[in-house]
Amino acid sequence: MFWQSGSGFAVRVAIVSGVGMATLFASAQDTRTMTEPVIPPSCSTLPAQLLATNNRLDAGDEGKLDTKRIQAALDACKPGMAVELRPMSGNNAFLSGPLDLRAGVTLLIDEGVTLYASRDPKDYDLGGGLCGTILTGAKQPELSPQGCRSLIRAENVKNAAVMGDGVIDGRGSSQLIGHGYSWWQMARKAEPDNDRYYSSRLIAANHADGFVLYRITLHNAQNFHVVVNGTDGFTAWGVHLQTPTVKGTDARNTDGIDPASSTNITVAHSWIDNGDDNIAIKTGVTHMSVLDNHFYDGHGMSIGSETDTGDSFLLVDGLTEDHTTSGIRIKSNVTRGGSVHDLIYQNICMRDVKNPIAISPYYMGQTVEGFDDPKYTGDKIPDYTGIIIRSVVDSTPGDVLIAGLDEAHRTEVRLDNVSMKGSKAHGRFATVTTGQGGFDIDLSGTEITVVPAKGLAAGVLTGPVYRCEGKFVPMQ
Template identity: 25%
Template sequence: MSFSQPFQTPHQANKVVVLALLSVILLLTNNLLVECRTVRVLEDGLPKGCRKHGAFLTDFGGVGDGKTPNTKAFASAIASLSKYASDGGAELIVPPGKWLTGSFNLTSNFTLYLDKDAVLIASQDESEWPVLPPLPSYGKGRDDTDGRFSSLIFGTNLTDVVITGGNATIDGQGAYWWEKFKKKELKLTRPYLIEIMFSDQVQIFNLTLLNSPSWNVHPIYSSNVIVQGLTILAPVDSPNTDGINPDSCTNVRIEDNYIVSGDDCIAVKSGWDEYGIKFGMPTQHVNIRRLTCISPDSATIALGSEMSGGIQDIRAEQITAINTESGVRIKTAPGRGAFVKDIFVKGMTLKTMKYVFWMTGDYGSHPDPGYDPKAMPIVSGINYRDVTAEDVQMSGNLAGIEKDKFTGICMSNVSISLAEKKKKVQWNCSNIEGFTSGVNPKACDLLPDKQPGKLVPCPFPTDKLPIDDVELKICSIRPKPPRYY
């Protein structure tokens, strides 16, 4: 007679049961320890802006050697931390190292924090970049008719999201994309570095952004947005590397940024032709302060050209541009519709410029033949004051649209010194109306001196925007590295 199991006494059987129970308890305890090691509750009495829970990218398999892909590690970490959105929020810390990754999505009540010695490196493997449909207010991709690659850091329908660090670096490795774009080898719009859509309470600050494949920072369809303390760098001949592009956004603060770009340093947008008109979401109530820009072929601040949802109440002050094509430029055309109105600029210092003032009513790129050429934009209430410019080729190139004049233009206290190779005609004006006061060289006849011999300042709002009182969510407390026992 044979048995598959040896005979056990009652004492031995009880011992087996006890050991089995201990194994189950140890397994459960180990799982709990892993969870505790991965997501940690931070110290009590946290200062304002800190999250209750935190984890390191390395807890989720992240490898900072600059070669190992971390796309799955970011996805896993953020999925895990999203569980704490209703319990004080969570923070993902990217420690020192070089972290190669494709696109990843953020979550609500969340902070992505990059250590000062961390470098986030964008993958050049196109399979690491999900494909998204065209933006509804654009109707097609900006680079081609099809969709677009997701941004490196992406989020949609979020509340309270922070992207920050100790002036850490995000490197878009854009040369790969620029070359393919120039050779017309792309059927999808190039990725941006950071894009946040349909969201509220967005803060992006204290970072260095390098070599974006296309636009750097693109908040769109969002409200209560702060972009502050960024250094944005790209070769001045790189295609479409705009710095910061608020697009169909309300209540935006853009402060203390330094941008070297191959396109506009800041471009305020709100959709493209019939798609933007239909979507109908303006960009409004925007403060831009203490900007330094270098962009030899583009604008310091552009309004448009995609402005078909409308642009209004834009306030810019303490603006410095060096070796840049123009100061604040308005770009629009028949077919855009909507409006650019109530624009206030105060305190520009410009050095080595092609134009100081530039307005364009014939910026004629269109998404498709379906636009309405009779959809005329309204451009009114454009105010500039306290402008100093030197080494300038041309003071003003201001061209409205026939039978659709740009009106309410005001310039005051403007001093322009001309370059050795200046244009013979300093002011080229057509289809505009307005006034000047204390402008030298004297403006064109369509902008007469309002009260000769007396300085009459152009208006600038004295009220605060709601976003001005919002504090940055800076947290000096980091969760301690995990300890394993």
């Protein structure tokens, strides 16, 4: 291995030997040369004028929005510089509605400062008064926040950024002004009948090449935390994402980081603990690296469920998953599937993960994958090929699913030095090729075809097993 160093952190890239493997590895990642981002100098400093105590604003401060002064500072700032939010005279809080980032400008939130999202859905409404409401009887297969703006938006701008050691809090658990429920309660209320509901998101980047999140802490997103679309070059480095901050609170549909229709993406040295997929790669993503991260509560390292325009060339290297529902998760079905190929997962530690591997064409909206074909009809066919899983350890037995849709669309996976002893395997229409390190998952009761490496029996782990000592550490 070699390291490309930034100023304190590093991006790890491994050289893989074997016919075709070096070429696959070189292509299955962000094609940029990545170094740690650098916080730019400030063009202006805004002092906090509000005080939050025990993470709460005084009720009398709820109308004292800082939106206009923050936006004016962003508009006036020169590219290559930052608008800095700073604690002042004991005050530690800003309150804002939607903000638009500008090209080359960084929103810098200092340590000790929290930027709180307004609880008034009218501040985010895109017209028609839909934001913060449920449209009963209007079904959709994937609930979306149409009708609301995001708290922070990078739209058609290059090299915008959000940085700093402060916090952005979406207050998803707080009651909305004018309504008797919170963002999260609204989402849960809409679930039984799959009703359309309208919720804001925390950060959204659209056609925002070079967008960066650095060291920032994200709490209690109203819906998804970070959504990136149509972007060439997105970096999340040293991000700390925790939702809900009060354990036991129901925070439905609060995905961590969701890229779509984008390329050259790196998520590195970050900590993600949330109420849905920790990372969910949506359709149209190529050349993405997920390097040296820690996941806690959440649904794991996911691709899908929308994959109809394809996903390819992903590298996940150095991941610890602690109490996620899934580990390596690829989910879709015939109403939204497509080609997913050239993926490498390596150097991964898991514990208390229900589905350490879940590769499924049977997705029905559930938290963990079912093992049987729901017999949906559609022509968007999930097709999973060129998947390498190597140097992976799951210390707690779970359920492994490796399945293809049919004989014409067999899932193709290579397992090399994979230890998940005691896990129960499920699958059909899949071919598993054994690497020289082998694996200890018993696939004998499945319909999965196993192709052993030369001189190696199927289902034998030859080791040495990847070492996970010291990997499981508290959320930071």
